[in-house]
């Protein structure tokens with residue numbers, strides 16, 4: 497007997513890759529609508545991909561969330577993640593990355609200073625095999641002399657201090673493949689400087705240049721205090737140089753002490769014109785303070801090792817090429833937890 501029962505027709509599965517677009521919003525009531533309009537215009541033109549738009553509200557105290565929730569009712573791609581208070585730009589981006597489920601994630605600001613029209617080029621580079629595609633700002637319209645100067649100085653000083661170099665102008669407008677952002681999620685540190693962390697994880701990287709326009713509406717939410725805090729976090733979490741400085745000063749001080757004592761003893765032997773008490777006091781001061789600084793430097797070294805342990809970063813990350821040419825991330829954690837595959 498033949499059965500006439502047929503399975504209900506299944507809707508054809510959408511096989512286009514899903515891309516997560518993540519944008520933080522803090523008191524962006526004036527800019528968020530314009531931003532979403534421009535973003536959706538670009539995304540609608542990219543018919544080879546599916547998108548989820550994750551907007552992270554970073555504890556806004558204006559009506560940003562209400563506006564975003566109203567827009568989300570009209571667009572199923574839009575998801576609003578509201579943080580309980582203002583945690584800062586870097587934490588908001590991290591919250592978005594934690595919620596992402598795309599084959600790639602794109603981070604960009606919600607004031608149109610990061611032009612959504614650059615997204616097709618980021619995706620192109622990703623499809624060509626890059627895991628991390630950073631947008632590099634070559635010029636910012638209407639940026640103040642102060643902001644340009646502090647930004648340039650920051651990149652220069654950071655690269656002098658740190659073993660993890662970052663490219664000047666490559667801020668937080670970036671595409672990350674899933675293996676790369678999953679690897680990034682495995683870095684548990686609380687004080688986050690994403691630019692440095694993205695450089696630290698490695699992976700295949702490409703750069704795309706762009707000109708940043710002026711903010712579309714509202715004022716910058718990065719106050720000078722917030723900028724200083726980020727710079728300090730960056731310098732301290734990517735360099736142990738400040739801890740080691742005391743040791744270097746100590747060595748210099750001790751050498752100076754030795755040279756000075758040798759000179760004094762030589763003078764005394766040749767000319768015998770020593771002021772009693774003075775030379776030995778200065779020489780001993782230099783030697784003793786030098787020795788103290790050297791020991792502080794040694795303590796600094798221990799502290800920098802402890803600091804690295806406390807950050808709990810994976811010992812290494814593997815980049816494992818698959819048949820598709822895309823990489824897979826594997827993270828090997830310190831012995832207390834078993835090695836975990838991340839993707």
Ligand code: UDP
Nearest residue numbers: 520521522554584585588605606716717718
């Ligand atoms: N932002 C945030 N939390 C903050 C400060 C800023 O989520 O505490 C967001 C802000 O809404 C914007 C992005 O981070 O989307 C960059 O901030 P902003 O444009 O004010 O910084 P600037 O471009 O002036 O450096």
Ligand code: MG
Nearest residue numbers: 605607609711
């Ligand atoms: Mg901005």
